[in-house]
Amino acid sequence: MSLTKQEYTTLEKKIGRTPNKLELQIVAAEWSEHCSYKSSKKHLRILPREGARVISGKGYDSGVLDVGDGYVVTIHIESHNHPSAVEPYGGAATGVGGVIRDILSMGTRPIAILDGLRFGDIEKDSHARWLFKNAVKGIADYGNCLGIPTVGGEIEFDKCFTNYALVDVAAIGFGRKERLIKNKVDKDDFVILIGGATGRDGIGGSQFASDTLKSENRSAVQIPDPFIEKLVIEAILEARNQNCIKAMKDLGGGGLSCAISETADALSVGIELDVARVHKREPGMSPSEIMVSESQERMLLITDRQKLSVLKKICEKFRVPYSVIGKVKDDKMMQVKVETNTIANLACNIVANAPLLDREVSEPEYIKKMKKVKKPNTPRNLSKILLKMLENPNIASKIWAYGQYDHEVGIRTVIKPGQDASVLRLDNGKFLSVKIDGNSKHCYINPRDGAVGCFEEACRNVVCTGATPIGMVDHLQFGNPEDPEIFWTFRQSLEGLTEFAKYFEIPCVGGKVSFYNETNNGPIKPTPLIGVLGLIEKNSPFVQKVANGDLLFIIGKTKDELGGSEYYEYIHHIVGGVCPVVDLKISKTNMQVVLEIIKEGWANCAHDCSKGGLAIGICEICINYETGCMVTMDKIQQEKLRSDETLFSESHSRYLLAVSPKNVKKVVDLLDARNVLYGIAGKFIGLRIIFKKNAKTVADLRVDKAREKWLNSVGQLVKHG
Amino acid sequence: MKVGVVVFPGSNCDRDMQHVLSDVFKLKTEMLWHEEGIPKNLDAIILPGGFSYGDRLRAGVIAAHSPAISGIKKMAEKGMPILGVCNGFQILVEAGLLPGALLKNTSLSFMCKWTEIIVKNNKTPFTNKLKINQRIPIPIANGEGRYYADKETLRTLKKNKQIVFTYCQEINGSSLNIAGICNKEGNVVGMMPHPERAAEPVINPIDSKPASMIFQSLLKSLGVAQ
Numbered sequence: 012m013s014l015t016k017q018e019y020t021t022l023e024k025k026i027g028r029t030p031n032k033l034e035l036q037i038v039a040a041e042w043s044e045h046c047s048y049k050s051s052k053k054h055l056r057i058l059p060r061e062g063a064r065v066i067s068g069k070g071y072d073s074g075v076l077d078v079g080d081g082y083v084v085t086i087h088i089e090s091h092n093h094p095s096a097v098e099p100y101g102g103a104a105t106g107v108g109g110v111i112r113d114i115l116s117m118g119t120r121p122i123a124i125l126d127g128l129r130f131g132d133i134e135k136d137s138h139a140r141w142l143f144k145n146a147v148k149g150i151a152d153y154g155n156c157l158g159i160p161t162v163g164g165e166i167e168f169d170k171c172f173t174n175y176a177l178v179d180v181a182a183i184g185f186g187r188k189e190r191l192i193k194n195k196v197d198k199d200d201f202v203i204l205i206g207g208a209t210g211r212d213g214i215g216g217s218q219f220a221s222d223t224l225k226s227e228n229r230s231a232v233q234i235p236d237p238f239i240e241k242l243v244i245e246a247i248l249e250a251r252n253q254n255c256i257k258a259m260k261d262l263g264g265g266g267l268s269c270a271i272s273e274t275a276d277a278l279s280v281g282i283e284l285d286v287a288r289v290h291k292r293e294p295g296m297s298p299s300e301i302m303v304s305e306s307q308e309r310m311l312l313i314t315d316r317q318k319l320s321v322l323k324k325i326c327e328k329f330r331v332p333y334s335v336i337g338k339v340k341d342d343k344m345m346q347v348k349v350e351t352n353t354i355a356n357l358a359c360n361i362v363a364n365a366p367l368l369d370r371e372v373s374e375p376e377y378i379k380k381m382k383k384v385k386k387p388n389t390p391r392n393l394s395k396i397l398l399k400m401l402e403n404p405n406i407a408s409k410i411w412a413y414g415q416y417d418h419e420v421g422i423r424t425v426i427k428p429g430q431d432a433s434v435l436r437l438d439n440g441k442f443l444s445v446k447i448d449g450n451s452k453h454c455y456i457n458p459r460d461g462a463v464g465c466f467e468e469a470c471r472n473v474v475c476t477g478a479t480p481i482g483m484v485d486h487l488q489f490g491n492p493e494d495p496e497i498f499w500t501f502r503q504s505l506e507g508l509t510e511f512a513k514y515f516e517i518p519c520v521g522g523k524v525s526f527y528n529e530t531n532n533g534p535i536k537p538t539p540l541i542g543v544l545g546l547i548e549k550n551s552p553f554v555q556k557v558a559n560g561d562l563l564f565i566i567g568k569t570k571d572e573l574g575g576s577e578y579y580e581y582i583h584h585i586v587g588g589v590c591p592v593v594d595l596k597i598s599k600t601n602m603q604v605v606l607e608i609i610k611e612g613w614a615n616c617a618h619d620c621s622k623g624g625l626a627i628g629i630c631e632i633c634i635n636y637e638t639g640c641m642v643t644m645d646k647i648q649q650e651k652l653r654s655d656e657t658l659f660s661e662s663h664s665r666y667l668l669a670v671s672p673k674n675v676k677k678v679v680d681l682l683d684a685r686n687v688l689y690g691i692a693g694k695f696i697g698l699r700i701i702f703k704k705n706a707k708t709v710a711d712l713r714v715d716k717a718r719e720k721w722l723n724s725v726g727q728l729v730k731h732g
Numbered sequence: 733m734k735v736g737v738v739v740f741p742g743s744n745c746d747r748d749m750q751h752v753l754s755d756v757f758k759l760k761t762e763m764l765w766h767e768e769g770i771p772k773n774l775d776a777i778i779l780p781g782g783f784s785y786g787d788r789l790r791a792g793v794i795a796a797h798s799p800a801i802s803g804i805k806k807m808a809e810k811g812m813p814i815l816g817v818c819n820g821f822q823i824l825v826e827a828g829l830l831p832g833a834l835l836k837n838t839s840l841s842f843m844c845k846w847t848e849i850i851v852k853n854n855k856t857p858f859t860n861k862l863k864i865n866q867r868i869p870i871p872i873a874n875g876e877g878r879y880y881a882d883k884e885t886l887r888t889l890k891k892n893k894q895i896v897f898t899y900c901q902e903i904n905g906s907s908l909n910i911a912g913i914c915n916k917e918g919n920v921v922g923m924m925p926h927p928e929r930a931a932e933p934v935i936n937p938i939d940s941k942p943a944s945m946i947f948q949s950l951l952k953s954l955g956v957a958q
Binding site for chain 1: 741742744745748751752765767781782783785786787788841842843844845871873875926928929932934935937
């Protein structure tokens with residue numbers, strides 16, 4: 012809960028005296044891993060951040076992308092893992108609230124939420140089910156009340172998350188470029204705290220998140236109140252419209268101490284504040300409790316004398332509590348007072364910039380063993396296996412979860428959840444496609460290629476809606492970084508993501524790192540999560556359908572890459588093998604050609620092929636569009652593979668297209684011209700999904716039966732506790 | 733012609749409704765903050781969906797005591813077309829402008845899904861361009877959307893043709909599958925599904941025409957269109 016000896020010495024040296032208790036607490040909050048990124052910051056610099064659409068500014072808490080016609084899209088991603096593992100409802104809800112405020116702090120209206128959730132094995136573990144149910148309810152109750160649609164996300168279950176939870180929330184904002192908060196302040200401007208009252212909840216939350224989870228520390232979990240957040244959103248957007256906000260920051264980890272020191276440091280000013288003026292939920296709070304409380308639904312605003320009365324009126328209209336807590340100074344100091352007594356006085360750049368660490372790396376022993384894992388025997392009845400795969404909670408429909416989220420409010424949701432990426436309409440007539448993806452199973456076996464695969468998967472999903480990727484955010488989640496083996500996996504993932512981002516020229520516009528994700532049974536599997544934004548410049552979105560008689564094109568090559576696949580892990584309980592590897596050049600060619608086919612209007616439907624491989628991808632199309640499919644496996648571009656391997660390999664860079672006969676020649680010509688590996692491997696027809704090899708049936712499933720299993724499996728699992 | 737959209741603290745479909753009214757159906761729209769009086773120059777009032785007061789106590793109950801409500805009641809008495817959608821319906825019920833109650837869905841969960849409703853009364857200002865038994869693809873999004881009324885009230889509703897919409901199938905446990913009702917005079921209509929989410933082709937995956945007829949009906953009753 013505090014500084015290391017070395018950090019303490021550094022602090023003493025930097026400030027030239029012994030810090031008092033409050034100063035120590037302020038610094039401890041800000042220098043926690045959670046707030047300071049002290050382990051990762053040096054390494055994160057390798058990610059490409061520049062791009063034609065990227066707008067960067069000082070003190071920005073979210074990424075900003077120019078989408079043309081004077082409009083911008085903002086995006087941010089955060090996790091709330093430790094709190095959600097202890098108190099899933101409140102943890103997940105406040106996770107939504109926090110990331111929404113990052114979007115708001117830019118002066119943009121939040122227009123969508125996506126969430127990535129990870130829990131233990133919900134089939135066997137009732138505690139995992141409890142965590143899952145309550146995290147979903149927390150997200151639903153919070154997002155629904157705010158009127159911000161939860162439009163997509165992903166959910167993964169894995170034993171490594173037993174007694175734990177990963178709750179990642181990404182939020183998207185939209186607004187006019189000229190209304191972005193400028194973050195320019197002057198001496199004597201007022202510092203105002205608006206929103207929920209400061210209470211004793213969430214005290215030490217950021218340190219709690221920067222340590223391994225040892226006990227059920229519920230007092231470190233914040234209490235959600237979406238209603239006050241909704242009022243804060245509306246009040247702030249009205250204040251923005253009336254130019255009342257010169258600078259703004261949300262209060263998150265580390266509470267006031269981090270918000271004040273980071274704002275002052277980013278804007279190169281000083282801030283003097285009086286904790287006695289902070290509106291509080293309960294009496295008797297000590298100055299240090301006020302400074303580090305992580306009570307939710309609070310924003311820090313800076314305004315000038317002239318606009319202060321307008322701002323106050325707006326707050327009063329919405330009945331949003333506020334307090335004028337301090338003033339901007341030019342001394343670059345953070346001065347905390349109780350009325351006239353100074354109780355802490357620290358240079359902001361010292362508080363806001365923790366000494367960065369050089370963590371050691373070493374390749375984990377287990378990685379070497381992974382490739383040596385023996386292949387399983389081929390099961391006799393692949394139809395049965397296919398049905399079982401459809402029931403697999405990692406593959407089955409997540410409608411039980413997203414059916415509880417209002418995904419329509421805001422009337423932007425063109426492509427609803429449950430498809431590849433979700434698509435939102437923007438006010439300039441363009442469409443935004445969004446997807447987040449992660450895959451802890453691949454990343455465990457190969458942290459580098461696994462991470463690249465997640466990135467490509469998110470891009471594939473976005474491309475399948477006809478959108479061009481324009482930006483990405485990453486959330487890198489690992490165990491204890493003090494362990495060189497874990498730190499190695501972090502560095503590997505980061506390097507892979509960097510290489511992919513540079514090759515595709517997709518700028519990283521935001522991200523987060525979350526370490527110390529440890530359970531009773533050890534660290535979680537490396538879980539980088541990638542969010543990709545894509546833009547559709549046309550005036551109409553890609554409306555998908557499949558007609559009887561459409562042909563199935565499988566783009567890309569199916570390889571002997573079953574390591575970390577759902578087939579190995581769920582059916583055979585094997586952890587290991589070779590995980591899918593992205594070939595950058597092929598990846599780009601395939602992505603571009605698919606995008607071109609969609610833009611030309613030659614595909615009726617495009618679907619990404621990922622978890623569960625070809626067999627599941629094809630089933631998903633058939634279930635979605637209520638059609639059968641006759642697949643000739645001999646026509647699939649593949650390495651020498653057994654039938655089960657062809658069906659379930661999770662090789663990347665593969666896409667499934669439904670093409671009507673009249674467009675086949677055009678598609679074939681284009682694919683040939685680009686030297687793309689593809690196969691016309693089937694026809695959408697009838698009411699059964701049939702896979703044939705050498706004219707023999709390998710698997711055969713009725714669509715309605717497949718649909719029933721796929722659609723209801725997750726709901727049935729959680730229904731009875 | 734001007735339509736007022738009442739905004740309560742926590743309303744969150746107000747801007748969606750405004751977009752559809754003004755951008756899609758070209759009706760002059762005014763947003764009315766619940767603490768300000770209801771202006772005299774309005775021709776219709778819509779109470780949009782959302783979570784007024786965070787659904788505290790019970791959905792709609794606090795907003796039903798808001799200063800705007802007395803003005804709305806006066807307008808209702810004068811026969812002005814008034815529509816409450818989702819939370820707006822809950823508020824109208826809590827304010828006593830419509831009978832019955834809205835309870836938690838039988839699933840006990842918030843439900844967001846597309847469904848179909850059936851027109852049962854095409855004499856109201858919001859249904860006069862629809863046909864009896866016409867189906868409307870439309871989404872619901874609520875936690876407390878189960879319409880309930882006692883037998884006596886249900887009998888009266890039927891007798892007076894106050895049932896405006898029913899779900900095409902059992903969805904949340906509503907009495908008689910009721911999705912929307914009106915007052916005895918027919919000018920005040922409440923419905924749980926969201927017509928503003930279904931009236932444009934780009935966001936309606938099935939068919940936006942039927943839902944757009946709810947707004948066309950309003951245009952007709954205001955004399956703006958045939």
